Amino acid sequence: MIVAGTLSRYFGRRFLLTTLTVFGSILLLIILIDFIELARKADDARNISTLTLAQISLYRVPQIAERILPFCILIATMSCYLSLSRGLELVVARAAGMSAWQFLAPAVILALLIGAFATTVYNPVSATLHERAKHLEADAFGRNSPALQDSGAFWLRQRGEDGQSIIGAANTRNQGMSLSGVTVFTFDAENRFKDRIEAREAELEPGAWRLSEARIYSLSAPVRVEASYSLSTTLTAAQVRESLSTPETVPFWQLPAYIESARSAGVSSAGYRQQYYKLLAQPFLLAAMVLLAAAVSLRFFRFGGVQRMVLSGVVAGFLLYVLSKVTEDLSRAEVMHPATAAWLPVLVGGFTGLLALLHQEDG
Numbered sequence: 001m002i003v004a005g006t007l008s009r010y011f012g013r014r015f016l017l018t019t020l021t022v023f024g025s026i027l028l029l030i031i032l033i034d035f036i037e038l039a040r041k042a043d044d045a046r047n048i049s050t051l052t053l054a055q056i057s058l059y060r061v062p063q064i065a066e067r068i069l070p071f072c073i074l075i076a077t078m079s080c081y082l083s084l085s086r087g088l089e090l091v092v093a094r095a096a097g098m099s100a101w102q103f104l105a106p107a108v109i110l111a112l113l114i115g116a117f118a119t120t121v122y123n124p125v126s127a128t129l130h131e132r133a134k135h136l137e138a139d140a141f142g143r144n145s146p147a148l149q150d151s152g153a154f155w156l157r158q159r160g161e162d163g164q165s166i167i168g169a170a171n172t173r174n175q176g177m178s179l180s181g182v183t184v185f186t187f188d189a190e191n192r193f194k195d196r197i198e199a200r201e202a203e204l205e206p207g208a209w210r211l212s213e214a215r216i217y218s219l220s221a222p223v224r225v226e227a228s229y230s231l232s233t234t235l236t237a238a239q240v241r242e243s244l245s246t247p248e249t250v251p252f253w254q255l256p257a258y259i260e261s262a263r264s265a266g267v268s269s270a271g272y273r274q275q276y277y278k279l280l281a282q283p284f285l286l287a288a289m290v291l292l293a294a295a296v297s298l299r300f301f302r303f304g305g306v307q308r309m310v311l312s313g314v315v316a317g318f319l320l321y322v323l324s325k326v327t328e329d330l331s332r333a334e335v336m337h338p339a340t341a342a343w344l345p346v347l348v349g350g351f352t353g354l355l356a357l358l359h360q361e362d363g
Helices: 002-044 050-067 069-086 089-095 100-144 237-244 252-265 270-294 306-332 338-362
Strands: 154-160 163-173 178-187 193-205 208-218 224-232
Touching: 002 050, 002 069, 002 100, 050 069, 050 100, 069 089, 069 100, 069 270, 069 306, 089 100, 100 163, 100 252, 100 270, 100 338, 163 193, 178 208, 193 224, 252 270, 270 306, 270 338, 306 338
Parallel strands: none
Antiparallel strands: 154 163, 163 178, 178 193, 193 208, 208 224
């Protein structure tokens, strides 16, 4: 019992160290690539300090890295147990009376804890940093930011007291409550084009959009510039969030409030519900990745075929990722219930890895 406990702690430390190494390496690689790409796009803009570019990159990369966390667990598990197998440490563990389930248990438990930490702590921090990155981008690049153009413009059709209008924005912040790089096309009550408005920023207020540094181009009057311009709207905050915000940018602890707000306003909350259930299922998805990776990494090196097994594990992880994206899209289209969409990849990955291990270990 003492030997088994000592080996379990040892395997747990090895798995945790490998996971941190893999995640840290991928995170640094993403930061480097993102910084180089951001610096290249900033060449045509006005002088922007390297420190500002590095800060923008550091703030927005954590959310990108969050999406690849399951793959980090998959790679870390395969790397950890293949290394243990190569060093014959798994042979020693089996000789000491430990089964595969005993030296897999620490990795599964740690994956659950990592997933819980990622959902409750890392996700809110990454979402907050991503919003700060948007603020820095808007201040540094302005409305013509080449860094923002790749993400595509956001367009919204609305109705106000004077008629309909179409609002376009290069970037959104605060879940759509703040816009930058704003272009507005206004129409009269008979849907005839009236004005085009260019503004640096727009803030949603009760019953109106407040446009800053607005230039108004009219067919019947000279161009006029106004420091502040009010554009009437019937849109509510919940409707704007549903149209312009992305659920991934909402911190986990705020998602229930957003879901309730959307439901009270009578707009769809499918995206927020799907994101909420996805984050709830994340710890179990990471545990499923451990089982899936263990099924292809516990083979002894002397048996051969290790490369083929590793390749099959990577392919299985990729197929699981495709399944999760398909179910996510179906959920947001309200074809599949969000809870089903979030838990289906977990069940498929977990049972696949579990059945493969049962076949290998117990026949």
